[in-house]
Amino acid sequence: MVKAKDFRIPFTWENRHIVIHDGVWFMPPVLPDDPFVFTSWDMLFTKKQPVKVEYCSGNGTWIVEKAKTDPHSNWLAVEKQFERARLIWARAKNEGLTNFAIAFAEGVELTKRFFPTASVDEIFVNFPDPWPKRRHAKHRLIRPEFVQELTRIIPSKGIATLVTDNEEYSAIMIKDMLANPLFSSENGAPHFVVASDSYGTSFFDSLFRKQAKTIRLHRFVRA
Numbered sequence: 001m002v003k004a005k006d007f008r009i010p011f012t013w014e015n016r017h018i019v020i021h022d023g024v025w026f027m028p029p030v031l032p033d034d035p036f037v038f039t040s041w042d043m044l045f046t047k048k049q050p051v052k053v054e055y056c057s058g059n060g061t062w063i064v065e066k067a068k069t070d071p072h073s074n075w076l077a078v079e080k081q082f083e084r085a086r087l088i089w090a091r092a093k094n095e096g097l098t099n100f101a102i103a104f105a106e107g108v109e110l111t112k113r114f115f116p117t118a119s120v121d122e123i124f125v126n127f128p129d130p131w132p133k134r135r136h137a138k139h140r141l142i143r144p145e146f147v148q149e150l151t152r153i154i155p156s157k158g159i160a161t162l163v164t165d166n167e168e169y170s171a172i173m174i175k176d177m178l179a180n181p182l183f184s185s186e187n188g189a190p191h192f193v194v195a196s197d198s199y200g201t202s203f204f205d206s207l208f209r210k211q212a213k214t215i216r217l218h219r220f221v222r223a
């Protein structure tokens with residue numbers, strides 16, 4: 001059994017660089033000149049099979065369970081916080097998953113710089129930080145710039161699933177996704193359904209369910 005504290009960053013801060021090491025894609029912040037090249041998903045996964053990405057994975061409960069139950073897809077967890085990335089790493093290692101990788105990285109930057117066009121079958125975002133204040137809106141993951149990137153990386157008929165307990169963020173998700181003509185909602189107005197238990201659970205999912213909050217699940221199909 002490995003523990004989260006066994007997770008090691010393979011460089012010092014002074015020598016930081018973008019690298020894939022031990023199933024983890026390390027992308028330290030603000031390295032615009034790093035020569036790292038991402039040629040294909042073969043750099044992360046041993047089998048060629050559909051790639052599914054979860055952004056904002058937290059401690060990884062949801063995605064590790066998905067990777068276990070769907071071994072015919074390659075699953076990538078994207079998480080920018082060290083304490084959480086290392087929890088995901090330990091969880092996946094201890095499950096012995098071979099169809100799983102982690103990106104310890106900021107999601108928008110990683111996607112823009114490296115994800116190949118039309119190469120990600122599905123993306124999921126479960127309970128992204130809502131950043132409710134207007135002056136913090138630039139920190140929200142779901143924003144037009146990111147939606148534009150999603151249309152680039154997701155091929156025709158691919159799906160983006162966004163989940164939140166937050167009504168305002170739900171409305172923003174719907175507005176920003178439907179403002180892009182390449183996305184349509186799988187569900188008619190109000191463009192979300194209440195997430196069922198079969199969707200899977202996560203740390204924040206169980207927290208919000210205990211608080212009797214409604215969990216809104218939005219599915220958008222790429223044209």
Ligand SMILES: C[S@@+](CC[C@H](N)C(=O)[O-])C[C@H]1O[C@@H](n2cnc3c(N)ncnc32)[C@H](O)[C@@H]1O
Pocket residue numbers: 055056057058059078079080081084105106107108126127128129141202203204205
């Ligand atoms: C509210 S938590 C949800 C975690 C998990 N999905 C769950 O349901 O328990 C949001 C997570 O997203 C991560 N996060 C926020 N913005 C991110 C970004 N731009 N790129 C990668 N991770 C991000 C945070 O570090 C945090 O772990």
